[in-house]
Amino acid sequence: MDFRELERKVVAFREERGWGIYHTPKNLAISAAVELGELLEHFQWGSDGEILEAVKDPTKKEAIADEIADVVIYLTLLAHELGIDIDEAVERKLEKNGRKYPVGVTPE
Amino acid sequence: MDFRELERKVVAFREERGWGIYHTPKNLAISAAVELGELLEHFQWGSDGEILEAVKDPTKKEAIADEIADVVIYLTLLAHELGIDIDEAVERKLEKNGRKYPVGVTPE
Amino acid sequence: MDFRELERKVVAFREERGWGIYHTPKNLAISAAVELGELLEHFQWGSDGEILEAVKDPTKKEAIADEIADVVIYLTLLAHELGIDIDEAVERKLEKNGRKYPVGVTPE
Amino acid sequence: MDFRELERKVVAFREERGWGIYHTPKNLAISAAVELGELLEHFQWGSDGEILEAVKDPTKKEAIADEIADVVIYLTLLAHELGIDIDEAVERKLEKNGRKYPVGVTPE
Numbered sequence: 001m002d003f004r005e006l007e008r009k010v011v012a013f014r015e016e017r018g019w020g021i022y023h024t025p026k027n028l029a030i031s032a033a034v035e036l037g038e039l040l041e042h043f044q045w046g047s048d049g050e051i052l053e054a055v056k057d058p059t060k061k062e063a064i065a066d067e068i069a070d071v072v073i074y075l076t077l078l079a080h081e082l083g084i085d086i087d088e089a090v091e092r093k094l095e096k097n098g099r100k101y102p103v104g105v106t107p108e
Numbered sequence: 109m110d111f112r113e114l115e116r117k118v119v120a121f122r123e124e125r126g127w128g129i130y131h132t133p134k135n136l137a138i139s140a141a142v143e144l145g146e147l148l149e150h151f152q153w154g155s156d157g158e159i160l161e162a163v164k165d166p167t168k169k170e171a172i173a174d175e176i177a178d179v180v181i182y183l184t185l186l187a188h189e190l191g192i193d194i195d196e197a198v199e200r201k202l203e204k205n206g207r208k209y210p211v212g213v214t215p216e
Numbered sequence: 217m218d219f220r221e222l223e224r225k226v227v228a229f230r231e232e233r234g235w236g237i238y239h240t241p242k243n244l245a246i247s248a249a250v251e252l253g254e255l256l257e258h259f260q261w262g263s264d265g266e267i268l269e270a271v272k273d274p275t276k277k278e279a280i281a282d283e284i285a286d287v288v289i290y291l292t293l294l295a296h297e298l299g300i301d302i303d304e305a306v307e308r309k310l311e312k313n314g315r316k317y318p319v320g321v322t323p324e
Numbered sequence: 325m326d327f328r329e330l331e332r333k334v335v336a337f338r339e340e341r342g343w344g345i346y347h348t349p350k351n352l353a354i355s356a357a358v359e360l361g362e363l364l365e366h367f368q369w370g371s372d373g374e375i376l377e378a379v380k381d382p383t384k385k386e387a388i389a390d391e392i393a394d395v396v397i398y399l400t401l402l403a404h405e406l407g408i409d410i411d412e413a414v415e416r417k418l419e420k421n422g423r424k425y426p427v428g429v430t431p432e
Binding site for chain 3: 325326327330333334340341348349350353354356357360361363364366367371372375379385386388389390392393394395396397399402403405406407408409410411412413414415416417418420421422425427
Binding site: 035037 | 238243246249251254256259261
């Protein structure tokens, strides 16, 4: 699935439910932050080693995957409201990053 | 671009720069939150109407698109470290959401 | 209660429970962000008018107050670990802000 | 300084500058999250040991203290708008936590 297909799916999902009126830019930006907070909860107390061990449990892994998906879904809805093409945005940002941090040069 | 292609690109990008050693699960989760904070900054003071007006300016729109891209890039790197397939995760989460909120039923 | 009294209380609370070993700077910073995410949840869908109406309900108001308290508690623990005096930090920041934004001058 | 004194100070600060009209609950909640994102940036790449070493530098320590102060300032303004007394909120939350996690009982 690419971002345009994802956009079609999540917009159709919310239109079927009449939720569009709540999907203002501010509300969607807050929603992405709420979900990212829930994602962070999985990284709150364990060490990196414990986290990598914990995700061997499929239930734990799916719980984290769900939170990542929620953030991606809200970002897609936010981008849709603002007329932003995430596919294009990511491509452009990777190019910018490549110019900012050339291979072989250590960032400060 | 789909998530698997994005994953290949961002992992190649960081490998070329030797940044992998910093990309622990905790660090990447924090990084996604840092970038989401920068995204939120664009929604801090304006009303929804003012935000929709502001993104008519291509420079402002690109600035917001860059922040969305940064969050997506860090989530992709985080998912990679945890062995999570974002494409699959989003598909599964949309199905779960569909069962949780059937069309025609108002959520509380 | 001032910040020094709060610091004594929350440090005593966690020492009695032996939680100190989990209270590393990174873990506490993540914890503050997790709680701020829970706080944001109360501002996710309602308009400002609806939120101000909702907090007339003491249960709702206490739920929001609890989340604010949680963020403050984790920031206090984080400051403690780093040897930062929040009281001093807030005083100094207010002075800096006063110099940055003099009365009668409109910020850009 | 206790929270009531802090509240008086930050409210006076913003009234002198006529910023009250921007200080809606949603905007202030977003602002607290933006500042927490800036705080997180200091914990993004270093290990806990490196962070504790870094704060021995007074400039670095003050930079982190400033971000903690910013979050506290916005939470105080948010609480003010909602009629929440942070002092009372923190006292009550510590009592709740004490009942939820009695000394000598290990949380799951």
